[in-house]
Amino acid sequence: MATPVYAIVGEFDDADTLVAAAAKARADGYRKVEAYSPFPVHGLAEALEVNDSKVFYITFIAGLLPVVGNLISNTVILIVSLSQSLAIAVASLAFLVVIHKAEYFLNARIVGARIHAKAWELLVAMLVMEAAFGIAGLIAAPIYYAYLKDELAARKLI
Numbered sequence: 001m002a003t004p005v006y007a008i009v010g011e012f013d014d015a016d017t018l019v020a021a022a023a024k025a026r027a028d029g030y031r032k033v034e035a036y037s038p039f040p041v042h043g044l045a046e047a048l049e050v051n052d053s054k055v056f057y058i059t060f061i062a063g064l065l066p067v068v069g070n071l072i073s074n075t076v077i078l079i080v081s082l083s084q085s086l087a088i089a090v091a092s093l094a095f096l097v098v099i100h101k102a103e104y105f106l107n108a109r110i111v112g113a114r115i116h117a118k119a120w121e122l123l124v125a126m127l128v129m130e131a132a133f134g135i136a137g138l139i140a141a142p143i144y145y146a147y148l149k150d151e152l153a154a155r156k157l158i
Helices: 015-027 055-084 086-114 119-133 135-154
Strands: none
Touching: 055 086, 086 119, 119 135
16 A cells, blocks of 8 residues: 655755646645745746635735824824914924934934944945835845845955
8 A cells, every 4th residue: 555645845946847846736636735935936826726815915905004004193193283273284294204204214224233234325225226126125125235245244345
C-alpha cells in the first residue's frame, strides 16, 4: 500500500516555474496548494485557483480607515472654527496643513535617527522612490534606503 502524501515543498528559481508547478499541483488533484513569494507573481493566483479572496477588500477598507478618520476630524475642526469666524477657520486650516507637512520632516528625522540617516537623505530617497514607483515607492523608500546604506557601509564604500 502506498504511503499517503501530506505535504510537498518546493523551491523554484524563477516565477514562471513556480506558476507552472502550482498549476500542475492543482491539475494533479491537490486542493490545498499554497505558494509564497517575496514579490507579486503574475498568474499565480489563477494557477492556484484563488479567485474569490476577501483579503483585498478587507485590506483596502482597513487602509482607508486612517484617511477617513483624518478627513472627519479635520472637517469637524473646520466646521467648529467656521462657527466662530472665517479668520479662525482659515487659521485652523493653515495649521492643519502645516502640521501634516511637518509630519513628513518629523517622521524622516525619527526614522533617520533609527537607521543612522539624516532627514534630508530620507526625504530625497522618498521623493525619488515616489517619482519612480508611486505611493508604494514612497512607503518602501526608508526600508530600501536603510538596506542600501547598510550594504554600502559593509563594503566600505561610504
